[in-house]
Amino acid sequence: MLAVQGAFVEHEIMLNNMGMETLELRKKRDLSRDFDGLILPGGESTVQGKLIKEQDMFDELRERILSGMPVLGTCAGLILLASHISNDEKKHFATLPVTVKRNAYGRQLGSFFTREEFKGLGKVPMKFIRAPVIETVGDGVDILAKVEGKIVAVRYRNQIGLSFHPELCDDVRIHKLLLDTVSKKENA
Template identity: 65%
Template structure:
């Protein structure tokens, strides 16, 4: 099994370390040609969604990433990655990949000082640590999107077909439960 991690900006190395801990091979997606390599899943990491969105467009990666996900490639999207995937962004008229049927609010928890940590239940996984850093949340889910976790009455994790997206950063904690769940999604997709 091989997982590609979008490595143009953000917390991609932390995801790679988590996958390596699970014995999963990683490749980094830095340029369009990297998308020609064989891989079984993709991670869209946290970071700056505006910068990531601009870079994947400028590097000619946006359409190919979008097509692979549309065709069923399993994707794990965290924080900025969730914004990249979202069909609608509440406080921004710019949409990037637009595949996940949700309405997301960017920087919903405010600036860096609004960052926090908690442990809550995630459907099908159990209690997981959740680190929120200038995080978005899901304002509304659409047509068949499953709510996976709620914190303080806000939707912070969702699943839709081959897409698992969350507001928080599972890669910044010791727990590998979410990455294991994602690996299982890939195995079940084969």
């Protein structure tokens, strides 16, 4: 769990309630501990990107993602993964071949909740808070969900990117999707 800033505690609570152990990654030394998957939480992507670099975690985390470590990026985490950000010149990990638009639903007052179809899971609850949208996807990217015609969830190899916050809902199916990805990698 990336724990430099943002809504990581809610992910931890959800995973702990599912019987999973979590590890907070705050400093470079935390990367020496054994972990099988990664969650990049919502929060402020610019701040998270800056802190990851200041803590000298960026290169190793990026290499682990590129090497196949399962990762779930929610909201700001999606922005950290995106290869392009249409309304920002910054790039972070740039491992997910998508173009995202930051704050596509507006500021805090534009936050909303809905239930929409998620590929393979049925209807899932989705909480959007100052959320990005995925404007375009590259080759090999599987679109998992749309809201009002806008792409809000994708999968590319080991990476799942979401515009919304599944950790703020009671439904564990998306976190289980990440855990299933971890399990498949371990058994490969």
